[in-house]
Amino acid sequence: MEKKNSFNLSKIISKYSLVIILVVMIVVCSFANENFLQFKNLMNVAKQQSVNILLALGAMLLISAGGLDLAAGSNLALASVVALYAYKAVPSVFLTFLVAIAVAVVCNLISGFMVTKFRTPPFIATLAMQLMARGVALYITQGQNQSGLGENLQVIGQGSTLGIPNSIYIMVVIVLAVIYLTKETKLGRSVFAVGGNEEAANASGINVNAVKMKVYAINGLLTGIAATIWLSRVNSAMPNGGVSYEFDAMIATIVGGTSFSGGVGSAVGTVIGAFIVGFLNNIMNLMGIDSYLQQVVRGVIIGGAVIWDIYFKNRKSSR
């Protein structure tokens, strides 16, 4: 009887390990600093994480399908630059979104094309894309930050509705859409099959290349939306910005339980992962920890979280 109980407990712990980490973190943080649990602070973290979460959802889909995108940060910068030029020509928010999305999707289709048609390893293909996108962004701006956002565009990343930042509404809608994609669509199911075993997915009649192209396109869509929010929040288009955002995104989704070997990942986990990282940064800022030291702590905690997760996963299926 006792044995059975302890077995169930470990099963529950392993299933909800992420939620437990998040809750423990919130509790510890709220004791460590009185400002932490304040609504304004929490919203601030959510706002900061909104761009990262969009990129992390794309990374989740790509990694689950056996790919990855090292160009996300550069694509984000390029998309925001081009979108701002478009905005300055025709000051429509809708158009800005559309142009940013179009640019990011094209960049991702180039990556996807290299991966599917020429069998380039995703690491190399997207590294090439990273250089190309960054180069174009720097060239057309000659390395200068671009400003000139109107109020209608600023409101996306800086404004609030009913006390909640607008970017959070967008993020929530996108998170729901990605949950729907992974759970309710044929593509979602195919993504995990392709990442779990490409050959077997192919031998079951799944068009592996089409699935990969679609996932890159979706990653582009998410990057484009993120680019617009980012552009609006920082109030300028920065051709030099967004560096290493792709790694922040990957960290969030890996902490959130996505398996780097493919086939396993979840949207909810990714969001939790992003918040674990976000709260970590936040509490260290609130406590005034030296920013260089913060990096060390981040590294240690991210490593630890992943090791913990792997440890429980191995226990679950050790046979």
Added chain:
Amino acid sequence: MENTVRMELRHVSKSFPGVKALDDVSFQLKKGSVHVLCGENGAGKSTLMKVLYGLYHPDEGEIIIDGEKVQIHSPMDARKHKISMVFQELSFVPDMTLEENLFLGRWHKKNPVKMDWKRIRKETEELLAREGLDYKPDTLLRDMSVSNIQMLEILKAVSFNAEILIMDEPTSSISNQEVEFLIKKINELRDRGMSIIYISHKMDEIFRIADEITVLRDGKTIRTLAKDETNMEEIIELMVGRKLENQYPKQEIPIGEELLRVEHLTRNKLFEDVSFHVRAGEIVGFAGLVGAGRTEVMSALFGMERYDSGEIFLDGKPIQVKNIRRAIDQGITMVTEDRRKFGIVPVRSVLENASLATLKKFFYKFRSHRKMEHDQVSEVFAKVRVKTPSLETPIMNLSGGNQQKVILAKWMLCDSGRVIIMDEPTRGIDVGAKKEIYELMNVLAESGKGIVMVSSELPELIGMCDRIYVMKEGKISGCLTERELFTQREIMSYAVS
């Protein structure tokens, strides 16, 4: 043969969450003998071996070597006690040479940084000479055949000065001639006084090399028998726990209309002018040596590989199979040869694996239809008798036989399926599950499907097929049509020149 006990296991138990893998297992291994462990997949053989090799730690029980109780916590400990293991999956680095692989992890060094290549070369050559193998020490592993690499595994195990050798299905991926050599080798090692634990599914092989046989079932030792006191039927019976009346349960099924017709199918250098047909309710066998082109022809029919010329007819109408999706939609499905590579998505659930080829059925109108998916998969699983803790269990946790049944279930969910190609459908699965696969072939044939079975095991072709085509060097060299007249000799006469 001496009769001293080399190693003994007493009341060893090992549990994993939800399953008792070993339940009070005891047996004795004698010096200078070959002890075969039999049992169906999931009987606990591999777990037992991993306990002996220090990869798992038993919950209860004792391991006794030369009369002394020992603790084996790691493969390092196992080596200290002169236990070595040859794994089922080959564990070498393909881009390294033979000698590098042989000494991997225990390289001789002149000083802490410099390798002593001369000594490595010398010892490799000595080892090779001693075992009578004429391999070159500087061959890249990727250029060696599977069976040679298998032999190297044994060489490596022996090079640790092992006296107890554990071999986990060493013949699962090598040809018959190579099996002969391996058996010879094992006999030599035994005569040198080595104690060998040998795991295998192949009955004829077991009876050729065993001195003693221990049967495991559901994690328990059922019985240990001396080879001379038993026979194949008894062992199989002990393994499955019931009498297997007839290993090949062929049913007489009325043969219907022609379903598939292949004419002059050719692909440069792989196969040439291949013509055959399959009728409803018929099981058509394809025999031939490895490399005769059987898998290549079937892959072309399934849209997995291309073909240069020839025609494929389904129900008398010519069809094009440009890709796998087209093949499936038109009614051709295929259980591929390499289950791990092409058959399963290991980390995903059995449910997802089963519905992988028919996603369209369960995802439409912008949402998933989980209940329907669940119901249909459960229904087919009941039919093919898949044993799984739940539909959410990752398929990698199932035994080989059950994985194969899930793959069959996948194709049975395809309403369009007319012809099922099965490439080595019973490879690497145990006797009981094999029979269940044969029974499923009957069920499929009875429902009017046409079955193509490619197999290297002649008894199963003879036992199950209505007609047998034999391929040799990319061409069909013979067709046997009279069931009563099938013999291994006749098939082989077409297969070899």
